[in-house]
Amino acid sequence: MTMASRGLRRLRWYVREFTGESAYERYVAHVREEHPAAPVPSRRAFERMRTDRQESDPRQGFRCC
Structure with a gap:
């Protein structure tokens, strides 16, 4: 593996973690392992549950959009 491809993989991982895109994969792994x-x-249902949970949490503060 070249240094450039390794760097791109790390960048992709970081972006997915930062944007929350990998949250669904972690949730599916958790459900399959624990339940x-x-x-x-x-x-889609996961994102709806996640959004509802965030909006109902008073610690999240005001959400403009």
């Missing part, structure tokens, strides 16, 4: 009989929600 194997539970159904795994779709990405």
Whole structure:
């Protein structure tokens, strides 16, 4: 693996973590490991649950958009 490709992989990982894009994959892994009989929600349902949880948390403050 070249240094440039390694750098691109690290950059991709950082961007995915920073934007929250990898949260769904971590959630699916958690559900499958900890609750194997539970159904795994779709990405859309997961994002809806995540948004609802963020909006209902008083520590999050005002959300403009």
